[in-house]
Amino acid sequence: MMQKLQRYGGAMFTPVLLFAFSGIVLAITIMLNNPQIVGGIAEEGTTWNSILSILENGAWTVFNQMELFFVIGIALGLAKIANASAVMEAVVVYLTFNYFLSGILEYFGSTFGVDFSQNVGSTSGMKLIAGIKTLDTGIIGAIVISSLTVWLHNKYFEKKLPEWLGIFQGSAYVVILGYFMMIPIAVVVAWVWPIVQSGIGSLQGFLASSGTMGVWFYHLFERALIPTGLHHFIYTPFMFGPAVVEDGIVKYWMGNLGSFAQSTESLKAMFPAGGFGLYGNSKMFAAPGIALAIYFTAKKEIFSQCNRIAELGSTEGSELEIDEHASYIVDLACAIAYDTQERMLLIVENNGAIQNFDPTAMVEVPCIVGANGPEPLVQGTIPRFQKGLMEQQVAVEKLVV
Known part of the structure; x- marks a missing residue:
């Protein structure tokens, strides 16, 4: 069981590897496009500003399409056979799910307490995913739908159908099964997820106002789960999901880096949620931890000999x-x-x-x-x-x- 969970965590980590380069490019382009750093050459309307803006837009690719990358990463990491086919199936089924969800909310949104006419983003709970206006289920929705698709893939991809139905074998069969599976799932999500979004909103307020203790508990759980490989389940909703800020800490930080740099206000006051992104600082306790482990496991007579x-x-x-x-x-x-x-x-x-x-x-x-x-x-x-x-x-x- 632990091996399966660790493999699952590893599959979740696959798309995260793409963030490093994009983050570096974003940091550089935002810095070089800041008039306070490079002067008037970066003012809006200049050729320099236009070129840097284009380069910055390209670097946002991974962060703006994060859900799709998690769908791909999960399928790639968990499929036991024909990984490439599993990726294609996962993307098709995930988009099908979002089309179903979008249609349900468009025609029956009031039944589920959702105003589908709102603009995407902000506090509306809506988002554009591959051009589909749908509920913002974030990477959680991507991971769940991709996981279900991989389960179908591993179970039915090699299933033999009657000869006259041979055209529907393999990926086609998996997508067909996924199509019908997504209908009830989309209905359930339309009913449950607005409640979850409300809960996430409350969590954001609680963690943002809980100060040092909230950050401490977050880092404690994230570090404690590293040996099991399950720490991805702790930090992913915070860093890349909406647990404390919309779209996650990483994207929020990159998107507001320019305004942070130009402000004289303390970073703690402007971006209190950033404390959850400082889990690298918790590694300072590694050396004392190792020393204590040596002390409590070593034979005590060794210390007297050393003295x-x-x-x-x-x-x-x-x-x-x-x-x-x-x-x-x-x-x-x-x-x-x-x-x-x-x-x-x-x-x-x-x-x-x-x-x-x-x-x-x-x-x-x-x-x-x-x-x-x-x-x-x-x-x-x-x-x-x-x-x-x-x-x-x-x-x-x-x-x-």
């Missing part, structure tokens, strides 16, 4: 044995600390030490060690045969790492 060695400055008479590797590490530390210019054999980046070999490869060569760390000594070139063996080893290492 004795520290007092005497020698391991003589101690129950602890010092091997060659330990001595070598101490010698290395002393050479750096006291700038002794010790000659030692170390594994370092080649960087020209072996002149006819990859400069970025890690090689074991003689070095002079001082206050600036190890400085490899030039070894010249190596014969073709040895070079071939070493290049093969480096290639394997790069593939593995």
